[in-house]
Amino acid sequence: MKGSKVRVRFAPSPTGYLHVGGLRTALYNYIFAKKNNGDFILRIEDTDQSRYVEGAVENLIDTIKWAGLEYSEGPDAGGDFGPYYQSQRLDIYKKYAEQLISEKKAYYAFDTPERLQQLREEQMAKKLQPKYDKFALTISDEEVKAKLDAGEPYVVRLNVVPGPKVVINDAVRGRVEFDRDVVDDQILIKSDGFPTYHLANVVDDHLMGISHVIRGEEWLSSTPKHVLLYEYLGWELPEFAHLPLLLNSDRSKLSKRQGDVAVEQYRDKGYLRDALNNFVALLGWSFSDKKEFFNVDEMTSEFTLEKVHKAGAVFDIDKLNWLNAEHLRSLDGAVLLEMLRKEIDKSEYDNGNYTNDYLLLVIESMRERVSFVHEYLEKAPFFFGEVTGYDEAVIKKRWKEDTPGYLLKLAENFEKMGNIEDKHDYETVLKQTAEELGIGNGKLMHPLRLSTSGMGTGPGMYDLLFILGKEKVIKRMREAVENIKPIA
Protein backbone atom coordinates (compact mmCIF):
# COMPACT_ATOMS: atom_id res chain seq x y z
CA MET A 1 0.00 0.00 0.00
CA LYS A 2 1.10 3.53 -0.70
CA GLY A 3 2.07 5.16 2.54
CA SER A 4 -0.73 5.12 5.02
CA LYS A 5 -3.13 7.59 3.49
CA VAL A 6 -6.05 6.09 1.64
CA ARG A 7 -6.57 7.80 -1.68
CA VAL A 8 -8.99 6.45 -4.26
CA ARG A 9 -10.28 7.71 -7.50
CA PHE A 10 -13.16 7.40 -9.87
CA ALA A 11 -11.73 7.68 -13.35
CA PRO A 12 -14.44 7.69 -15.99
CA SER A 13 -14.02 8.22 -19.66
CA PRO A 14 -16.30 11.01 -20.80
CA THR A 15 -18.38 9.16 -23.34
CA GLY A 16 -21.59 11.05 -22.75
CA TYR A 17 -23.24 9.79 -19.61
CA LEU A 18 -22.64 8.05 -16.31
CA HIS A 19 -23.45 4.35 -16.44
CA VAL A 20 -25.21 2.87 -13.41
CA GLY A 21 -22.32 0.45 -13.07
CA GLY A 22 -20.06 3.47 -12.98
CA LEU A 23 -22.23 4.96 -10.28
CA ARG A 24 -21.69 1.91 -8.13
CA THR A 25 -17.95 2.00 -8.74
CA ALA A 26 -17.89 5.67 -7.82
CA LEU A 27 -20.07 5.01 -4.77
CA TYR A 28 -17.85 2.23 -3.43
CA ASN A 29 -14.79 4.38 -3.97
CA TYR A 30 -16.46 7.28 -2.22
CA ILE A 31 -17.56 5.19 0.71
CA PHE A 32 -14.23 3.45 0.99
CA ALA A 33 -12.48 6.80 1.17
CA LYS A 34 -14.91 8.11 3.74
CA LYS A 35 -14.72 5.03 5.88
CA ASN A 36 -10.93 5.18 5.91
CA ASN A 37 -10.63 8.90 6.27
CA GLY A 38 -9.13 9.08 2.84
CA ASP A 39 -9.44 11.18 -0.27
CA PHE A 40 -11.84 10.62 -3.12
CA ILE A 41 -10.65 11.96 -6.42
CA LEU A 42 -12.27 12.44 -9.79
CA ARG A 43 -10.03 12.05 -12.79
CA ILE A 44 -11.18 12.36 -16.37
CA GLU A 45 -9.71 9.76 -18.68
CA ASP A 46 -10.08 11.55 -21.96
CA THR A 47 -7.25 10.06 -23.95
CA ASP A 48 -9.33 8.96 -26.89
CA GLN A 49 -9.76 11.91 -29.17
CA SER A 50 -11.99 9.98 -31.51
CA ARG A 51 -14.54 9.49 -28.79
CA TYR A 52 -14.71 13.10 -27.71
CA VAL A 53 -18.27 14.06 -26.84
CA GLU A 54 -19.29 17.67 -26.36
CA GLY A 55 -20.46 18.38 -22.84
CA ALA A 56 -19.73 14.89 -21.60
CA VAL A 57 -17.49 16.00 -18.76
CA GLU A 58 -19.96 18.56 -17.51
CA ASN A 59 -22.68 15.96 -17.62
CA LEU A 60 -20.55 13.47 -15.74
CA ILE A 61 -19.72 15.98 -13.04
CA ASP A 62 -23.34 16.99 -12.81
CA THR A 63 -24.50 13.47 -12.36
CA ILE A 64 -21.85 12.57 -9.80
CA LYS A 65 -22.80 15.63 -7.80
CA TRP A 66 -26.47 14.79 -8.09
CA ALA A 67 -25.63 11.42 -6.61
CA GLY A 68 -24.00 13.23 -3.71
CA LEU A 69 -20.56 11.79 -4.26
CA GLU A 70 -18.40 14.76 -3.35
CA TYR A 71 -14.77 14.53 -4.35
CA SER A 72 -12.01 16.58 -2.81
CA GLU A 73 -9.90 16.72 -5.95
CA GLY A 74 -10.98 16.87 -9.54
CA PRO A 75 -11.31 18.95 -12.68
CA ASP A 76 -13.50 21.54 -11.03
CA ALA A 77 -12.33 21.01 -7.46
CA GLY A 78 -8.63 21.61 -7.87
CA GLY A 79 -6.05 19.71 -5.84
CA ASP A 80 -2.31 19.30 -5.55
CA PHE A 81 -2.03 16.47 -8.05
CA GLY A 82 -3.59 18.04 -11.11
CA PRO A 83 -4.37 18.53 -13.80
CA TYR A 84 -7.17 16.00 -13.47
CA TYR A 85 -7.79 15.73 -17.17
CA GLN A 86 -5.50 13.20 -18.76
CA SER A 87 -5.55 15.15 -21.99
CA GLN A 88 -3.67 17.87 -20.11
CA ARG A 89 -0.94 15.54 -18.90
CA LEU A 90 0.47 14.39 -22.22
CA ASP A 91 4.02 15.53 -21.49
CA ILE A 92 4.02 13.52 -18.29
CA TYR A 93 3.14 10.30 -20.04
CA LYS A 94 5.65 11.04 -22.74
CA LYS A 95 8.38 11.45 -20.17
CA TYR A 96 7.73 8.05 -18.62
CA ALA A 97 7.38 6.41 -21.99
CA GLU A 98 10.80 7.74 -22.93
CA GLN A 99 12.23 6.53 -19.69
CA LEU A 100 10.94 3.05 -20.42
CA ILE A 101 12.31 3.17 -23.93
CA SER A 102 15.75 4.18 -22.74
CA GLU A 103 15.70 1.21 -20.39
CA LYS A 104 14.58 -1.14 -23.18
CA LYS A 105 11.32 -1.77 -21.33
CA ALA A 106 9.40 -0.23 -24.16
CA TYR A 107 10.12 0.40 -27.81
CA TYR A 108 9.08 2.33 -30.87
CA ALA A 109 7.00 0.47 -33.44
CA PHE A 110 6.12 1.55 -36.95
CA ASP A 111 3.71 -1.14 -38.07
CA THR A 112 0.80 -0.17 -40.23
CA PRO A 113 -2.70 -0.89 -39.01
CA GLU A 114 -3.06 -3.17 -42.01
CA ARG A 115 -0.11 -5.32 -40.98
CA LEU A 116 -1.42 -5.59 -37.44
CA GLN A 117 -4.84 -6.49 -38.70
CA GLN A 118 -3.42 -9.21 -40.90
CA LEU A 119 -1.26 -10.54 -38.09
CA ARG A 120 -4.27 -10.74 -35.86
CA GLU A 121 -6.31 -12.57 -38.43
CA GLU A 122 -3.59 -15.13 -39.01
CA GLN A 123 -3.29 -15.80 -35.33
CA MET A 124 -7.03 -16.08 -34.93
CA ALA A 125 -7.16 -18.53 -37.82
CA LYS A 126 -4.60 -20.67 -36.05
CA LYS A 127 -6.66 -20.30 -32.86
CA LEU A 128 -3.80 -18.55 -31.16
CA GLN A 129 -4.07 -15.61 -28.82
CA PRO A 130 -3.73 -12.44 -30.92
CA LYS A 131 -0.48 -10.84 -29.86
CA TYR A 132 2.01 -8.42 -31.28
CA ASP A 133 4.98 -10.27 -32.78
CA LYS A 134 7.66 -7.83 -31.64
CA PHE A 135 8.56 -7.15 -35.25
CA ALA A 136 9.64 -3.63 -34.34
CA LEU A 137 12.46 -5.05 -32.21
CA THR A 138 14.13 -6.39 -35.35
CA ILE A 139 14.72 -2.86 -36.53
CA SER A 140 18.12 -1.46 -35.69
CA ASP A 141 18.53 1.56 -33.46
CA GLU A 142 19.90 3.59 -36.36
CA GLU A 143 16.93 2.70 -38.50
CA VAL A 144 14.54 3.61 -35.71
CA LYS A 145 16.23 6.97 -35.36
CA ALA A 146 16.06 7.51 -39.10
CA LYS A 147 12.36 6.73 -39.18
CA LEU A 148 11.75 9.02 -36.24
CA ASP A 149 13.72 11.81 -37.86
CA ALA A 150 11.81 11.29 -41.07
CA GLY A 151 8.62 11.87 -39.13
CA GLU A 152 7.20 8.43 -39.66
CA PRO A 153 4.20 7.73 -37.45
CA TYR A 154 5.01 5.48 -34.54
CA VAL A 155 3.61 4.01 -31.39
CA VAL A 156 5.39 3.02 -28.20
CA ARG A 157 4.92 -0.51 -26.99
CA LEU A 158 5.55 -2.22 -23.70
CA ASN A 159 8.35 -4.77 -23.98
CA VAL A 160 7.12 -7.81 -22.10
CA VAL A 161 9.91 -10.29 -21.46
CA PRO A 162 9.80 -13.75 -19.89
CA GLY A 163 9.71 -13.90 -16.15
CA PRO A 164 7.77 -15.23 -13.19
CA LYS A 165 4.01 -15.19 -13.05
CA VAL A 166 2.28 -11.91 -12.51
CA VAL A 167 0.44 -12.07 -9.23
CA ILE A 168 -2.44 -9.85 -8.28
CA ASN A 169 -3.76 -9.80 -4.76
CA ASP A 170 -7.26 -8.58 -5.30
CA ALA A 171 -9.20 -7.37 -2.29
CA VAL A 172 -12.39 -9.02 -3.47
CA ARG A 173 -11.08 -11.95 -5.47
CA GLY A 174 -7.98 -12.93 -3.62
CA ARG A 175 -4.87 -14.13 -5.43
CA VAL A 176 -5.07 -14.13 -9.22
CA GLU A 177 -2.14 -15.25 -11.37
CA PHE A 178 -1.27 -14.70 -15.00
CA ASP A 179 1.54 -16.16 -17.04
CA ARG A 180 3.76 -13.38 -18.23
CA ASP A 181 3.73 -14.61 -21.80
CA VAL A 182 0.01 -14.05 -22.18
CA VAL A 183 0.59 -10.34 -21.70
CA ASP A 184 0.69 -8.52 -25.01
CA ASP A 185 3.22 -5.83 -25.89
CA GLN A 186 0.55 -3.29 -25.22
CA ILE A 187 0.66 0.06 -26.96
CA LEU A 188 1.54 2.75 -24.45
CA ILE A 189 1.61 5.81 -26.65
CA LYS A 190 -0.63 5.99 -29.70
CA SER A 191 0.48 7.51 -32.97
CA ASP A 192 -1.42 10.67 -32.17
CA GLY A 193 0.82 11.16 -29.17
CA PHE A 194 -1.88 10.33 -26.65
CA PRO A 195 -1.29 7.58 -24.14
CA THR A 196 -3.50 4.52 -23.95
CA TYR A 197 -5.53 3.85 -20.84
CA HIS A 198 -2.92 1.47 -19.50
CA LEU A 199 -0.03 3.91 -19.38
CA ALA A 200 -2.03 6.95 -18.38
CA ASN A 201 -3.86 5.07 -15.68
CA VAL A 202 -0.75 3.64 -14.07
CA VAL A 203 1.24 6.85 -14.27
CA ASP A 204 -1.57 8.91 -12.83
CA ASP A 205 -2.45 6.47 -10.10
CA HIS A 206 1.15 6.51 -9.00
CA LEU A 207 1.66 10.26 -9.31
CA MET A 208 -1.63 10.99 -7.59
CA GLY A 209 -0.77 8.70 -4.72
CA ILE A 210 -3.68 6.35 -5.30
CA SER A 211 -3.62 3.63 -2.66
CA HIS A 212 -6.52 1.49 -3.85
CA VAL A 213 -7.67 0.88 -7.38
CA ILE A 214 -11.35 0.01 -7.12
CA ARG A 215 -12.86 -0.60 -10.54
CA GLY A 216 -15.09 -2.92 -12.55
CA GLU A 217 -14.26 -6.53 -13.25
CA GLU A 218 -13.82 -5.84 -16.94
CA TRP A 219 -10.39 -4.52 -15.98
CA LEU A 220 -9.19 -7.65 -14.27
CA SER A 221 -7.71 -9.21 -17.36
CA SER A 222 -5.69 -6.14 -18.22
CA THR A 223 -4.38 -5.75 -14.72
CA PRO A 224 -1.23 -7.79 -15.46
CA LYS A 225 -0.25 -5.12 -17.96
CA HIS A 226 -0.60 -2.56 -15.25
CA VAL A 227 1.32 -4.62 -12.75
CA LEU A 228 4.14 -4.97 -15.26
CA LEU A 229 4.16 -1.26 -15.80
CA TYR A 230 4.51 -0.63 -12.09
CA GLU A 231 7.30 -3.16 -12.01
CA TYR A 232 9.12 -1.62 -14.97
CA LEU A 233 8.75 1.85 -13.57
CA GLY A 234 9.93 0.69 -10.18
CA TRP A 235 6.79 1.80 -8.44
CA GLU A 236 4.95 0.30 -5.53
CA LEU A 237 1.71 -1.44 -6.43
CA PRO A 238 -1.58 -0.07 -5.22
CA GLU A 239 -4.15 -2.43 -3.76
CA PHE A 240 -6.55 -3.73 -6.39
CA ALA A 241 -10.25 -4.47 -6.00
CA HIS A 242 -12.29 -5.61 -8.97
CA LEU A 243 -16.02 -5.20 -8.57
CA PRO A 244 -18.54 -7.66 -9.97
CA LEU A 245 -20.36 -6.64 -13.11
CA LEU A 246 -23.94 -5.39 -13.31
CA LEU A 247 -26.01 -7.70 -15.46
CA ASN A 248 -29.10 -7.73 -17.65
CA SER A 249 -31.79 -10.18 -16.68
CA ASP A 250 -30.24 -12.70 -19.09
CA ARG A 251 -27.00 -12.32 -17.14
CA SER A 252 -25.06 -10.62 -19.89
CA LYS A 253 -23.24 -7.39 -19.11
CA LEU A 254 -25.75 -4.61 -18.46
CA SER A 255 -26.42 -2.95 -21.77
CA LYS A 256 -28.38 -0.14 -23.28
CA ARG A 257 -30.39 -2.49 -25.43
CA GLN A 258 -32.09 -4.10 -22.48
CA GLY A 259 -33.03 -1.07 -20.43
CA ASP A 260 -31.79 2.19 -19.05
CA VAL A 261 -28.14 2.32 -18.12
CA ALA A 262 -27.59 6.04 -17.72
CA VAL A 263 -27.90 7.44 -14.24
CA GLU A 264 -29.51 10.56 -15.66
CA GLN A 265 -32.30 8.47 -17.13
CA TYR A 266 -33.16 7.26 -13.66
CA ARG A 267 -32.84 10.75 -12.26
CA ASP A 268 -35.14 12.08 -14.97
CA LYS A 269 -37.68 9.37 -14.31
CA GLY A 270 -37.95 10.59 -10.78
CA TYR A 271 -35.78 8.16 -8.89
CA LEU A 272 -34.35 9.61 -5.70
CA ARG A 273 -30.61 9.66 -5.42
CA ASP A 274 -30.75 7.95 -2.04
CA ALA A 275 -32.81 5.16 -3.53
CA LEU A 276 -30.51 4.70 -6.50
CA ASN A 277 -27.41 4.71 -4.31
CA ASN A 278 -29.06 2.33 -1.88
CA PHE A 279 -30.03 -0.02 -4.67
CA VAL A 280 -26.77 0.01 -6.51
CA ALA A 281 -24.90 -0.50 -3.24
CA LEU A 282 -26.87 -3.66 -2.64
CA LEU A 283 -25.75 -5.09 -5.95
CA GLY A 284 -22.70 -6.80 -4.57
CA TRP A 285 -22.63 -5.86 -0.94
CA SER A 286 -24.82 -6.17 2.12
CA PHE A 287 -25.06 -5.26 5.77
CA SER A 288 -24.23 -8.06 8.15
CA ASP A 289 -27.56 -7.58 9.88
CA LYS A 290 -29.37 -7.80 6.52
CA LYS A 291 -30.54 -4.22 6.65
CA GLU A 292 -31.59 -3.24 3.15
CA PHE A 293 -33.00 0.23 3.53
CA PHE A 294 -30.24 2.70 4.26
CA ASN A 295 -28.47 5.82 3.12
CA VAL A 296 -24.85 6.30 2.12
CA ASP A 297 -23.80 7.56 5.54
CA GLU A 298 -25.16 4.50 7.29
CA MET A 299 -23.43 2.25 4.81
CA THR A 300 -20.09 3.94 5.33
CA SER A 301 -19.59 2.65 8.84
CA GLU A 302 -19.75 -0.97 7.82
CA PHE A 303 -18.38 -1.09 4.29
CA THR A 304 -15.38 -3.27 3.54
CA LEU A 305 -14.03 -4.44 0.21
CA GLU A 306 -13.68 -7.94 1.57
CA LYS A 307 -17.43 -8.20 1.91
CA VAL A 308 -18.02 -7.36 -1.73
CA HIS A 309 -19.64 -10.25 -3.57
CA LYS A 310 -17.72 -11.88 -6.41
CA ALA A 311 -20.43 -12.79 -8.88
CA GLY A 312 -22.18 -10.38 -11.22
CA ALA A 313 -25.53 -9.03 -10.09
CA VAL A 314 -28.71 -8.71 -12.12
CA PHE A 315 -30.17 -5.22 -12.10
CA ASP A 316 -33.69 -5.78 -10.78
CA ILE A 317 -35.88 -2.78 -11.47
CA ASP A 318 -38.63 -4.09 -9.17
CA LYS A 319 -36.40 -3.79 -6.17
CA LEU A 320 -35.24 -0.35 -7.22
CA ASN A 321 -38.87 0.73 -7.45
CA TRP A 322 -39.56 -0.60 -3.99
CA LEU A 323 -36.57 1.21 -2.57
CA ASN A 324 -37.63 4.40 -4.26
CA ALA A 325 -41.06 4.17 -2.70
CA GLU A 326 -39.52 3.49 0.70
CA HIS A 327 -37.17 6.43 0.47
CA LEU A 328 -39.86 8.70 -0.85
CA ARG A 329 -42.24 7.81 1.93
CA SER A 330 -39.62 8.48 4.55
CA LEU A 331 -39.20 12.09 3.46
CA ASP A 332 -40.49 15.07 5.45
CA GLY A 333 -43.62 16.77 4.22
CA ALA A 334 -41.67 19.98 3.67
CA VAL A 335 -39.18 18.19 1.43
CA LEU A 336 -41.93 16.51 -0.48
CA LEU A 337 -43.68 19.83 -0.85
CA GLU A 338 -40.68 21.35 -2.53
CA MET A 339 -40.39 18.38 -4.85
CA LEU A 340 -44.06 18.46 -5.67
CA ARG A 341 -43.89 22.17 -6.49
CA LYS A 342 -41.17 21.42 -9.02
CA GLU A 343 -43.26 18.68 -10.51
CA ILE A 344 -46.23 21.02 -10.82
CA ASP A 345 -44.01 23.53 -12.61
CA LYS A 346 -43.25 20.90 -15.19
CA SER A 347 -46.92 20.11 -15.64
CA GLU A 348 -49.97 21.80 -17.12
CA TYR A 349 -50.99 22.95 -13.66
CA ASP A 350 -50.24 26.29 -12.08
CA ASN A 351 -48.41 26.40 -8.77
CA GLY A 352 -50.20 29.63 -7.95
CA ASN A 353 -53.43 27.75 -7.50
CA TYR A 354 -52.35 25.85 -4.45
CA THR A 355 -51.35 26.94 -0.98
CA ASN A 356 -48.66 25.09 0.92
CA ASP A 357 -51.23 23.92 3.42
CA TYR A 358 -53.35 22.49 0.67
CA LEU A 359 -50.45 20.63 -0.94
CA LEU A 360 -49.29 19.33 2.40
CA LEU A 361 -52.70 17.75 2.90
CA VAL A 362 -52.54 16.27 -0.58
CA ILE A 363 -49.09 14.90 0.15
CA GLU A 364 -50.14 13.20 3.35
CA SER A 365 -53.27 11.74 1.83
CA MET A 366 -51.29 10.12 -0.98
CA ARG A 367 -48.11 9.35 0.88
CA GLU A 368 -48.55 5.59 1.04
CA ARG A 369 -49.87 5.44 -2.47
CA VAL A 370 -47.04 6.85 -4.56
CA SER A 371 -43.61 5.57 -5.47
CA PHE A 372 -42.52 8.68 -7.37
CA VAL A 373 -43.25 12.35 -6.88
CA HIS A 374 -44.79 12.65 -10.32
CA GLU A 375 -47.34 10.07 -9.27
CA TYR A 376 -49.01 12.67 -7.11
CA LEU A 377 -50.15 14.30 -10.31
CA GLU A 378 -50.87 11.09 -12.13
CA LYS A 379 -52.67 9.26 -9.37
CA ALA A 380 -54.50 12.24 -7.90
CA PRO A 381 -55.14 14.69 -10.75
CA PHE A 382 -58.46 15.59 -9.13
CA PHE A 383 -56.56 17.56 -6.49
CA PHE A 384 -54.95 19.74 -9.12
CA GLY A 385 -57.62 20.24 -11.75
CA GLU A 386 -61.27 19.56 -12.40
CA VAL A 387 -62.66 16.13 -13.04
CA THR A 388 -62.53 15.69 -16.78
CA GLY A 389 -63.90 12.20 -17.15
CA TYR A 390 -65.14 9.21 -15.27
CA ASP A 391 -63.66 5.74 -15.14
CA GLU A 392 -65.98 3.55 -17.16
CA ALA A 393 -65.25 0.38 -15.30
CA VAL A 394 -66.28 2.12 -12.12
CA ILE A 395 -69.45 3.52 -13.72
CA LYS A 396 -70.34 0.08 -14.85
CA LYS A 397 -69.86 -1.41 -11.46
CA ARG A 398 -71.04 1.36 -9.15
CA TRP A 399 -73.41 3.67 -11.01
CA LYS A 400 -76.95 2.37 -11.04
CA GLU A 401 -80.35 3.82 -11.98
CA ASP A 402 -81.04 4.97 -8.45
CA THR A 403 -77.58 6.40 -7.84
CA PRO A 404 -78.35 9.98 -8.99
CA GLY A 405 -81.19 10.28 -6.54
CA TYR A 406 -79.10 9.03 -3.65
CA LEU A 407 -76.23 11.28 -4.55
CA LEU A 408 -78.41 14.36 -4.85
CA LYS A 409 -79.79 13.65 -1.41
CA LEU A 410 -76.29 13.34 -0.03
CA ALA A 411 -75.29 16.60 -1.69
CA GLU A 412 -78.26 18.24 -0.11
CA ASN A 413 -77.27 17.00 3.32
CA PHE A 414 -73.68 18.08 2.78
CA GLU A 415 -74.96 21.50 1.91
CA LYS A 416 -76.72 21.78 5.21
CA MET A 417 -73.51 21.17 7.11
CA GLY A 418 -71.98 24.09 8.91
CA ASN A 419 -68.31 24.80 9.07
CA ILE A 420 -66.39 21.59 8.60
CA GLU A 421 -63.42 21.23 10.85
CA ASP A 422 -63.00 17.51 10.87
CA LYS A 423 -63.02 15.16 7.93
CA HIS A 424 -65.15 12.80 9.96
CA ASP A 425 -68.01 15.28 9.78
CA TYR A 426 -68.45 14.01 6.24
CA GLU A 427 -68.51 10.48 7.50
CA THR A 428 -71.23 11.27 9.98
CA VAL A 429 -73.40 12.90 7.38
CA LEU A 430 -72.80 10.15 4.84
CA LYS A 431 -73.83 7.49 7.30
CA GLN A 432 -76.88 9.41 8.37
CA THR A 433 -77.90 9.86 4.78
CA ALA A 434 -77.51 6.17 4.06
CA GLU A 435 -79.64 5.36 7.01
CA GLU A 436 -82.21 7.94 5.99
CA LEU A 437 -82.28 6.37 2.53
CA GLY A 438 -82.32 2.87 3.94
CA ILE A 439 -79.28 1.80 1.94
CA GLY A 440 -75.74 0.63 2.67
CA ASN A 441 -72.90 3.13 2.90
CA GLY A 442 -71.35 1.62 -0.17
CA LYS A 443 -74.19 2.80 -2.38
CA LEU A 444 -73.13 6.33 -1.56
CA MET A 445 -69.44 5.98 -1.10
CA HIS A 446 -68.45 4.58 -4.45
CA PRO A 447 -70.51 6.99 -6.53
CA LEU A 448 -69.27 9.79 -4.30
CA ARG A 449 -65.66 8.87 -4.98
CA LEU A 450 -66.33 8.55 -8.67
CA SER A 451 -68.10 11.87 -8.91
CA THR A 452 -65.54 13.85 -6.93
CA SER A 453 -62.43 12.24 -8.38
CA GLY A 454 -63.51 10.58 -11.61
CA MET A 455 -61.64 7.53 -10.41
CA GLY A 456 -62.26 4.35 -8.52
CA THR A 457 -59.09 4.56 -6.44
CA GLY A 458 -57.42 7.23 -4.42
CA PRO A 459 -56.92 8.60 -0.94
CA GLY A 460 -59.20 7.90 1.98
CA MET A 461 -62.76 8.95 1.19
CA TYR A 462 -63.01 11.57 3.90
CA ASP A 463 -59.54 12.91 3.27
CA LEU A 464 -60.54 13.38 -0.33
CA LEU A 465 -63.67 15.32 0.62
CA PHE A 466 -62.00 17.38 3.31
CA ILE A 467 -59.11 18.43 1.08
CA LEU A 468 -61.41 19.31 -1.83
CA GLY A 469 -63.74 21.31 0.41
CA LYS A 470 -67.49 21.25 0.68
CA GLU A 471 -68.24 23.57 -2.17
CA LYS A 472 -66.18 21.74 -4.72
CA VAL A 473 -67.45 18.40 -3.52
CA ILE A 474 -71.07 19.35 -3.97
CA LYS A 475 -70.41 20.94 -7.31
CA ARG A 476 -68.68 17.84 -8.58
CA MET A 477 -71.43 15.61 -7.27
CA ARG A 478 -74.07 17.54 -9.18
CA GLU A 479 -71.96 17.62 -12.33
CA ALA A 480 -71.55 13.89 -12.12
CA VAL A 481 -75.27 13.36 -11.81
CA GLU A 482 -75.72 15.31 -15.02
CA ASN A 483 -72.89 13.70 -16.90
CA ILE A 484 -72.83 10.08 -15.90
CA LYS A 485 -75.20 7.63 -17.51
CA PRO A 486 -75.33 4.06 -16.28
CA ILE A 487 -73.63 1.51 -18.49
CA ALA A 488 -75.59 -1.65 -18.97
Add this chain to the structure above:
RNA sequence: GGCCCCUUGGUGUAAUUGGUUAACACGUCGCCCUUUCAAGGCGAAGAGCACGGGUUCAAAUCCCGUAGGGGUCACCA
Protein backbone atom coordinates in the same frame (compact mmCIF):
# COMPACT_ATOMS: atom_id res chain seq x y z
C1' G B 1 -10.14 -20.36 -29.36
C1' G B 2 -6.30 -18.61 -25.26
C1' C B 3 -6.24 -16.42 -20.50
C1' C B 4 -9.01 -14.89 -16.23
C1' C B 5 -13.35 -14.57 -13.08
C1' C B 6 -17.88 -16.57 -11.33
C1' U B 7 -21.98 -20.34 -9.88
C1' U B 8 -27.17 -20.42 -2.84
C1' G B 9 -35.24 -19.88 -4.60
C1' G B 10 -37.39 -15.72 -10.47
C1' U B 11 -33.99 -11.42 -8.49
C1' G B 12 -30.41 -9.26 -4.69
C1' U B 13 -28.01 -11.24 -0.62
C1' A B 14 -27.08 -14.31 4.52
C1' A B 15 -25.44 -18.52 6.79
C1' U B 16 -20.88 -16.98 13.76
C1' U B 17 -16.34 -19.14 8.27
C1' G B 18 -17.48 -27.83 8.57
C1' G B 19 -22.61 -28.93 12.71
C1' U B 20 -29.45 -24.46 11.73
C1' U B 21 -35.95 -27.57 9.45
C1' A B 22 -30.48 -23.17 4.41
C1' A B 23 -32.14 -17.10 6.69
C1' C B 24 -33.64 -12.06 5.02
C1' A B 25 -35.39 -8.60 1.26
C1' C B 26 -37.77 -7.68 -3.64
C1' G B 27 -41.28 -10.07 -6.67
C1' U B 28 -45.55 -13.68 -6.83
C1' C B 29 -49.98 -15.77 -4.38
C1' G B 30 -53.54 -15.89 -0.18
C1' C B 31 -55.84 -13.93 4.25
C1' C B 32 -56.68 -9.72 7.70
C1' C B 33 -57.37 -4.43 7.91
C1' U B 34 -60.22 -0.88 4.67
C1' U B 35 -67.10 -0.81 1.41
C1' U B 36 -61.44 2.43 -3.00
C1' C B 37 -56.36 1.90 -4.03
C1' A B 38 -52.20 1.65 -1.32
C1' A B 39 -49.45 1.11 3.06
C1' G B 40 -49.36 -2.21 7.17
C1' G B 41 -50.03 -7.12 9.64
C1' C B 42 -50.09 -12.40 9.06
C1' G B 43 -49.14 -16.52 6.03
C1' A B 44 -47.81 -19.57 1.59
C1' A B 45 -45.36 -21.31 -2.64
C1' G B 46 -40.47 -21.16 -4.35
C1' A B 47 -33.42 -23.17 -3.63
C1' G B 48 -31.36 -28.27 -0.70
C1' C B 49 -26.87 -24.63 -2.24
C1' A B 50 -24.58 -25.79 -11.00
C1' C B 51 -23.35 -31.13 -11.55
C1' G B 52 -20.24 -35.52 -10.30
C1' G B 53 -16.80 -37.54 -7.24
C1' G B 54 -14.02 -37.50 -2.89
C1' U B 55 -12.15 -35.97 2.52
C1' U B 56 -15.00 -36.11 7.26
C1' C B 57 -18.95 -38.73 12.49
C1' A B 58 -20.70 -34.24 9.84
C1' A B 59 -19.88 -30.25 3.63
C1' A B 60 -23.52 -24.77 0.71
C1' U B 61 -18.85 -24.26 3.33
C1' C B 62 -12.43 -28.23 2.22
C1' C B 63 -10.13 -31.05 -2.34
C1' C B 64 -10.47 -32.83 -7.51
C1' G B 65 -13.05 -33.00 -11.99
C1' U B 66 -17.01 -31.55 -15.32
C1' A B 67 -20.63 -28.27 -17.06
C1' G B 68 -22.68 -23.56 -17.63
C1' G B 69 -22.39 -18.29 -17.52
C1' G B 70 -19.46 -13.93 -17.84
C1' G B 71 -15.16 -10.84 -18.80
C1' U B 72 -10.99 -9.96 -21.82
C1' C B 73 -7.72 -10.60 -25.87
C1' A B 74 -7.90 -2.57 -30.23
C1' C B 75 -3.33 2.98 -32.00
C1' C B 76 -11.50 2.21 -26.72
C1' A B 77 -11.71 3.08 -22.03
